[in-house]
Amino acid sequence: MLGSTGSIGTQTLDVISRLPDRLKIVSMAAHSNVELFAEQINVFKPKIVSIGTKKLADKLHNLTSHIKNLEILHGDEGINQAASVADADITVVAVAGTVGLAPAIAAVEAGKNIALASKEVLVSAGQLFNDLIKKHNVKLLPVDSEHSAIFQSLQGAKEGTIKKLLLTASGGALAKHPISELHSVTVEQALAHPNWSMGRKITIDSATLMNKALEVIEAHWLFGVDVHNIEVVIHPQSIIHSMVEYVDGSIIAQLGVPDMRLPIQYALLYPERIDTNLPSLNIIKQNLLTFSLPDTERYPALELAYKAIDMGGTTPAVLNAANEKAVEIFLDNKIAFTDIEKIVKRVMNSHTPIVNPDLDSIMQSDQWARNEVMHCLMER
Numbered sequence: 001m002l003g004s005t006g007s008i009g010t011q012t013l014d015v016i017s018r019l020p021d022r023l024k025i026v027s028m029a030a031h032s033n034v035e036l037f038a039e040q041i042n043v044f045k046p047k048i049v050s051i052g053t054k055k056l057a058d059k060l061h062n063l064t065s066h067i068k069n070l071e072i073l074h075g076d077e078g079i080n081q082a083a084s085v086a087d088a089d090i091t092v093v094a095v096a097g098t099v100g101l102a103p104a105i106a107a108v109e110a111g112k113n114i115a116l117a118s119k120e121v122l123v124s125a126g127q128l129f130n131d132l133i134k135k136h137n138v139k140l141l142p143v144d145s146e147h148s149a150i151f152q153s154l155q156g157a158k159e160g161t162i163k164k165l166l167l168t169a170s171g172g173a174l175a176k177h178p179i180s181e182l183h184s185v186t187v188e189q190a191l192a193h194p195n196w197s198m199g200r201k202i203t204i205d206s207a208t209l210m211n212k213a214l215e216v217i218e219a220h221w222l223f224g225v226d227v228h229n230i231e232v233v234i235h236p237q238s239i240i241h242s243m244v245e246y247v248d249g250s251i252i253a254q255l256g257v258p259d260m261r262l263p264i265q266y267a268l269l270y271p272e273r274i275d276t277n278l279p280s281l282n283i284i285k286q287n288l289l290t291f292s293l294p295d296t297e298r299y300p301a302l303e304l305a306y307k308a309i310d311m312g313g314t315t316p317a318v319l320n321a322a323n324e325k326a327v328e329i330f331l332d333n334k335i336a337f338t339d340i341e342k343i344v345k346r347v348m349n350s351h352t353p354i355v356n357p358d359l360d361s362i363m364q365s366d367q368w369a370r371n372e373v374m375h376c377l378m379e380r
Contacts, residue, residue: 001025002083002103003094004040005033007199008117008143008260012092013040015265018276023268027082029095029103032056038063047071048085050078079103084110090268093118094143096201097324098317098366101125105359108132115267117143119211119218120324124317125362126221140222141267146215147222148263149241149254154223155271157244165225166243166251167215168235169294170195172207174337175236179298185337187330195238195258204327208340209294213305214323217316220309227309232302234292239281257281301341304348313353314365321369322347329377339380347372 003009009030016023027048030037034056041049041064050073051057057074064070073081083091083103091107092115093100100118107114109132116122121129133140142148146167154162173192174185190207191200198206205211212232220227233243241263243253256262257279265276294302301323308319322344329335335343347369354361 001027001046001092001094002029002079002100003031003092003096003118004028005030005036006094006096007197007202008094008264009092011260012094012264012268013044015261015268015276016044018278019265019269019274022274026087027085029079029082031095031099034059034063041067041070047087048073048082050074050082076102080106083107084112086110088112090115090141092143092264092268093121096120096199098124098321098363101129101362102359105129105132108136108138111136111138113139113141115141115143115264117264119144119214120320122218122221123214123320124366125357125359126217126316128357128359128362130221139270141270142218142222143260143264143267144215144218145258145260145263146242147219148266150219150223150244152254152266153242153244153252157246161246161248162223162225162244163229163247164245165219165223165230166245167212167219167230167232168238168240168242168291169209169212169232170206170238171234171236171294172209173203174207175234175298179295182298183336183338187333190330190337194236196260200331201324201327204330204340205323207337208301209299210301210304210323210327210341210344212294212299213302214320216302216305217309217319227306232294234294235290237286237289239286239289255281255283301344304341304345308348311348311351311353313355314357314362315348315351315353317357317362317365318351318369319344319348321366322373325370325373329373334377335380343373343376346376 025044025046028046029050031052048071084106090113093104094117238258240253308316326340326343
């Protein structure tokens with residue numbers, strides 16, 4: 001379990017706690033929340049754990065000294081070992097940002113099936129990662145609610161029958177905020193998501209719709225569908241999690257309450273479905289489901305996904321890294337909300353893509369993009 005103290009991580013552990021006869025944690029990794037991590041280790045008793053730094057590892061050792069035979073690792077090497085531990089059948093990748101890329105690759109190369117919640121892995125290294133998945137003959141199971149919905153809606157589909165993928169989006173915390181006032185939106189306003197409980201970064205991405213831009217790219221690599229046949233639809237109720245339109249005109253959708261534990265459980269148990277008393281949807285009470293196209297003036301970031309894939313090479317990695325850094329700066333109250341998209345677009349347009357990149361090229365482009373964001377900030 002990579003990213004155990006984050007939003008997806010804690011919900012994954014909740015799912016696992018409901019299935020003690022089916023699922024067991026053998027390794028865990030976290031970034032810096034050492035107190036929560038120690039609590040999780042005490043409950044789930046993995047064999048191997050990893051945390052961000054040596055200093056945090058020493059603190060973790062003190063907090064878990066009563067647990068016998070616990071191996072505590074740290075840093076990049078530690079998370080890679082935790083990702084690929086021999087006893088594991090499946091590795092859940094729920095690490096925020098491109099930090100999850102190397103351990104995800106390590107897990108694939110060790111023959112682990114991947115339950116993927118870190119969209120940055122496929123956004124930054126889609127072709128590279130897909131090639132490794134095929135080479136090592138492992139399963140890639142989506143955890144994001146939208147991609148899980150598409151995955152479920154594609155069960156039994158034959159090649160050549162898909163017309164379009166329809167990714168639904170809530171519209172985020174600012175869907176009804178006056179466009180003329182978006183420039184002055186506060187961090188607190190942008191974080192006030194009406195439906196989902198998520199981490200800070202992805203909640204901001206939801207408000208800009210950059211999360212959907214990244215999901216378009218991820219869906220392209222997950223399902224082999226041209227990005228121009230992937231459409232985003234605003235669906236404020238977050239009940240239909242995404243849809244597949246087939247060539248005969250049929251649309252198949254997956255519905256459920258907005259609870260991430262449902263797609264997490266599906267990924268962990270696929271293809272089985274088991275009742276673990278998670279909340280179910282009362283369809284009778286859902287008397288209004290609405291849909292609309294995204295307003296490009298409100299959500300200018302969305303078009304960057306299509307442009308990034310068209311530019312190709314390392315451009316999606318640059319898009320993702322520039323957005324990560326710009327959101328970080330916004331959360332520190334150093335730029336305006338509307339500056340996020342402007343900075344990302346500027347950095348992306350300044351990039352010369354590297355065609356067919358290897359991991360080193362991807363990571364170098366990632367770092368270049370972050371540096372460019374800082375240059376933009378200094379110039380401002």
